[in-house]
Amino acid sequence: MHSQEEARFKHSICVIVNESFRGEREFAERLRIAGENLNWKVEIVDLHSFKKTDCHFDWIFTLVPDKEASLSCDDYLVLFDPDHHYFNSDGHLKKKYLGYAGYLTTYENTDLLLEDIDKKRQYYPKKWYPSVQFRPYRQVTPTRLFYFIGHWGDRYNNNRYKTLQYKLAQTDYANLFGKPSFGISYGQAFKGDINYDGESVINFISDLGVCLVFHSKTHIQHEIPSGRIFEAAAASAVIISDLNPFIIKHFGDSVLYVNQELSGDEMFRQIDAHMSWIQNHPEEALAMAQRAHQIYKDNFLLENQLLDFNDFRESLKFVDRN
Numbered sequence: 275m276h277s278q279e280e281a282r283f284k285h286s287i288c289v290i291v292n293e294s295f296r297g298e299r300e301f302a303e304r305l306r307i308a309g310e311n312l313n314w315k316v317e318i319v320d321l322h323s324f325k326k327t328d329c330h331f332d333w334i335f336t337l338v339p340d341k342e343a344s345l346s347c348d349d350y351l352v353l354f355d356p357d358h359h360y361f362n363s364d365g366h367l368k369k370k371y372l373g374y375a376g377y378l379t380t381y382e383n384t385d386l387l388l389e390d391i392d393k394k395r396q397y398y399p400k401k402w403y404p405s406v407q408f409r410p411y412r413q414v415t416p417t418r419l420f421y422f423i424g425h426w427g428d429r430y431n432n433n434r435y436k437t438l439q440y441k442l443a444q445t446d447y448a449n450l451f452g453k454p455s456f457g458i459s460y461g462q463a464f465k466g467d468i469n470y471d472g473e474s475v476i477n478f479i480s481d482l483g484v485c486l487v488f489h490s491k492t493h494i495q496h497e498i499p500s501g502r503i504f505e506a507a508a509a510s511a512v513i514i515s516d517l518n519p520f521i522i523k524h525f526g527d528s529v530l531y532v533n534q535e536l537s538g539d540e541m542f543r544q545i546d547a548h549m550s551w552i553q554n555h556p557e558e559a560l561a562m563a564q565r566a567h568q569i570y571k572d573n574f575l576l577e578n579q580l581l582d583f584n585d586f587r588e589s590l591k592f593v594d595r596n
Contacts, residue, residue, distance in 0.1 A: 282313075283313055283314055283315040284313050284314055285314040285315070285332045285333075285584065286315045286317070286331045286332050287305075287309060287314060287315065287316045287331055287332060287333060287334070287335065288317050288318075288319055288331040288333075288334045288335070289302040289305055289306070289316060289317070289318050289319070289334075289335045289337060290319055290321055290324055290335065290336040290338060290341055291318055291319070291320060291321065291337055291338055292320065292321045292322075292338040292340075293320060295337070295338050296425075296470055297404070297500075297501060298338055299318075299470045300471075300472065300475065300501065301337065301404045301501060302337060303318070303470060303471050303473075304404075304405075304407050304472040304576055305335070305576065305580070306318060306472060307407045307472045308407035308408075308576040308577045308579075308580055309580065311407060311577055312577055312580060312581070317331070321338055321341050329344055329346040329347035331347060332347075333348040333349070333350060333375075333587065334347060334348065334349040335350055336349060336350065336351050336352065336374070337352050338359075339359035342370060342373065343373035348375040348376070348587070349374050349375050350374060350375055350376045350377065350378055350398070351371060351374040351376075351377050351378070352378045352380075353378065353379045353380070353381070353387070354380045354404065355380065355492050355493070356379075356381050356383070356387075356496060357492050357496075358492070364386075365386045366386055366390050367390045372390065374396070375395075376395070376396045376397065376398055377396055377397055377398065378398045378402035378583075379398075379401065379402060380401055380402055380404070380498050381496045381497070382401075382496065382497055383496070384397070395590065398583065398586055399586070400579075400583075400586075402579070402583075403499060403504065403574055404499070404500070404501035404504065405501070405504045405574045405575065405579055406501075406504040406507075406508040406570070406574075406575075406576055407472070407508075407576045407577060408571070408576075409476060409508040409509070409510075411510050411564060411567045411568075412510050413510065414480055414481075414509070414510050414511055414560070414563065416483035416484045416511070416512040416552050416556065416559055416560065416563070417447065417482075417483055417484075417553065418448075418449055418483055419442070419445075419447050419448045419449060419482065419485070419486055419549060420449055420451070420478060420482045420484065420485045420486065420506075420511070421439075421450050421451070421485075421486040421488075422450075422451045422452055422468075422502065423439060423450055423451065423452035423453075424490070425452060425453050425456075428490055428491045428492075429488065429490060433538065434536075434537055434538040434541070435488075436459075436538065437537070437538025437539060437542070438538040438541045438542050438545075439459070439460060440459070440460070441542035442463065442545070443459075443460040443461055443463035443464070444463075445463070445546070445549075447484075447549055448463050449463065449465050449478075450463050450464045450465065451465050451466065451467065451468055451478070452464075452467065453467060454466060475505055476505050476509045477509075479506055479509035479511050480509035480510055480511060483511055483512060484511055484512045484513075484514065484549065484552060485502070485505070485506035485509065485511040485513055485514070486514050486532075487500065487503050487506055487513060487514065487515040487516070487521070488515075488516050488534065489516055489518045493518060493520075494516070494517070494518050494519070497518065497519045497523075498518075498520065499520045499521065499524075503520075503525070504570055504574055506566070507525070507567050507569065507574075510563055510564070510567050511563055512559045512560070512563045513525070513528070513529045513562075513563070513566055514529070514530045514531070514532060514545060515530070515531055515532070516531070516532055516533075516534035517531055517532075517533055524573065525566055525569055527565075528562050528565035528569060529562070530548045530551075530552075530562070532548075
């Protein structure tokens with residue numbers, strides 16, 4: 275650390291983002307808040323303004339593609355899934371991404387990645403989830419539904435999801451969010467976009483009380499969670515999710531489920547039935563929400579994820595010294 279201001283902090287971290295990658299920007303803001311909770315300085319830098327020589331950080335998390343590794347400090351590439359951006363058609367890392375100090379993965383099957391890199395030094399052995407900083411449990415009022423309309427992936431132009439969204443927009447409980455251009459289709463149910471500041475999404479979910487969590491085919495195929503499940507649990511909301519194996523394995527009966535393979539009409543009927551059950555069984559629904567929050571707090575707290583990663587880096591230093 276080179277300045278007096280940075281010397282006040284235990285660690286100084288840089289997080290590389292791209293403003294067009296909205297989910298990654300939101301996660302970067304959550305990293306910033308979790309860092310503050312640990313007395314770590316976390317600086318968020320746009321991909322296009324980052325300079326390779328600018329490395330007064332203990333380490334870098336790169337969350338987006340198209341950036342060469344910074345060789346002047348520890349630069350870690352975060353791989354949220356094994357299909358997009360970083361990989362050749364055969365599933366191996368593209369050559370331009372082979373120079374990073376290390377690799378953090380969310381997905382389980384990393385055999386091809388391990389073939390490409392120096393396993394001992396470069397592979398972080400734990401999963402790296404787009405989780406959420408500590409939020410205390412609060413009892414919500416689960417009468418309204420939060421749903422953020424995805425603007426990428428297989429759901430974007432899928433008629434089943436469009437039908438579902440039209441149906442939800444006709445109810446008196448659904449609140450739909452997303453790009454402003456989506457609003458034309460959904461009338462008063464559409465509430466616009468949300469600031470990507472690490473807090474606003476979670477606050478909206480908590481205020482509405484129920485959160486609908488859907489994943490892309492890639493998420494489900496590779497058992498990868500989206501950040502929404504952690505946001506919903508941190509918000510103490512009652513959660514309605516698709517049948518992502520990750521959610522079933524880790525959150526179990528603390529979540530209500532929808533079969534994402536059904537038609538839009540059928541998915542809507544399942545969600546509508548869940549909303550009716552929540553209204554008629556508020557104490558049971560709130561108990562589910564509290565269990566989901568406890569699972570997030572015990573297993574997926576972002577501060578603990580950062581501390582575990584720092585322990586990993588310290589263990590590498592110990593190996594080097596010996």
